[in-house]
Amino acid sequence: MIKFSENEIFLVTGGSSGLGKAIALKINELGGTVIAVARNKEKLEKIKDLSNTPQKMFFEVKDLTEDIENLPNWVLGLAQKYGKMRGLILSAGIMQMVSLRAFDVERAKQLFDINYFSDIALCKGFCNKKVVVNEGGGIVFISSISSIRGRSGVINYSASKGAIDSAVKAMAVEVARNGIRVNSILPGLVDTEMKGEVGDNIPPERLNEILNKHILGLGKPEDIANITCFLLSNNARWITGQCFVVDGGASLS
Numbered sequence: 001m002i003k004f005s006e007n008e009i010f011l012v013t014g015g016s017s018g019l020g021k022a023i024a025l026k027i028n029e030l031g032g033t034v035i036a037v038a039r040n041k042e043k044l045e046k047i048k049d050l051s052n053t054p055q056k057m058f059f060e061v062k063d064l065t066e067d068i069e070n071l072p073n074w075v076l077g078l079a080q081k082y083g084k085m086r087g088l089i090l091s092a093g094i095m096q097m098v099s100l101r102a103f104d105v106e107r108a109k110q111l112f113d114i115n116y117f118s119d120i121a122l123c124k125g126f127c128n129k130k131v132v133v134n135e136g137g138g139i140v141f142i143s144s145i146s147s148i149r150g151r152s153g154v155i156n157y158s159a160s161k162g163a164i165d166s167a168v169k170a171m172a173v174e175v176a177r178n179g180i181r182v183n184s185i186l187p188g189l190v191d192t193e194m195k196g197e198v199g200d201n202i203p204p205e206r207l208n209e210i211l212n213k214h215i216l217g218l219g220k221p222e223d224i225a226n227i228t229c230f231l232l233s234n235n236a237r238w239i240t241g242q243c244f245v246v247d248g249g250a251s252l253s
């Protein structure tokens with residue numbers, strides 16, 4: 001059984017919705033303290049109401065694509081405000097359905113800003129000795145099976161997730177000496193607002209085809225929260241630099 005203590009603090013981006021919200025609530029349920037980050041204050045306030053330990057659920061309203069260069073300092077400021085951190089979970093992200101014909105550099109840069117650059121800048125901040133707890137910590141990126149499976153209309157989204165999966169391996173080697181472990185999770189289709197966006201942008205028969213590939217059915221946010229908490233816990237103390245497919249079997253065919 002995984003347990004966290006109150007003084008184990010986890011920074012969760014995208015904590016207001018979908019996978020990030022489920023991860024934030026699960027960490028609270030297991031005893032840990034959460035700082036949830038997103039742009040929408042009302043949504044963040046709602047997760048405090050949903051938590052069984054609201055006194056251990058904090059939130060910060062922030063657009064992570066504004067002033068990316070300064071994100072490491074922002075994380076340092078959070079450590080000074082809340083205390084040193086045990087984990088960083090990177091779940092903020094967007095999906096863009098854009099065909100090759102409609103490729104647009106500025107739009108692709110917006111995607112990479114939130115899906116990749118802000119994540120790496122946050123890791124830079126987290127790996128500072130003044131931020132991460134002395135015994136080391138864990139970083140979990142939420143990637144996607146789009147990084148390993150071909151699908152039309154998601155060239156840049158897939159590339160942003162592929163960039164993460166490659167970065168995980170290099171970063172794991174670089175930060176291991178500081179006791180920090182780095183892993184990513186590649187979910188299949190999970191029932192969140194983002195799944196709705198996918199459904200709105202492809203024909204119903206194509207959506208059905210994707211759903212049918214999930215031989216264990218569509219994922220629930222808790223399915224991703226469970227493995228995230230395992231990877232953040234001491235039970236995973238010998239696991240780093242790995243990319244875990246959690247997709248109800250979708251990538252098998």
Ligand SMILES: NC(=O)c1ccc[n+]([C@@H]2O[C@H](COP(=O)([O-])OP(=O)(O)OC[C@H]3O[C@@H](n4cnc5c(N)ncnc54)[C@H](OP(=O)(O)O)[C@@H]3O)[C@@H](O)[C@H]2O)c1
Pocket residue numbers: 013014015016017018019020037038039040041043062063064065091092093094095114142143144145186187188189190191192193194195
């Ligand atoms: N759902 C799936 O089927 C699925 C499958 C594979 C991978 N994933 C990945 O899982 C991650 C989470 O997806 P989800 O399904 O939970 O999506 P979601 O429900 O749309 O949540 C996305 C989160 O990111 C935050 N966010 C977006 N842009 C931001 C910005 N500029 N600054 C700060 N926060 C920002 C959103 O909050 P605000 O809008 O309030 O800022 C929200 O909390 C994403 O990286 C996604 O690519 C999802």
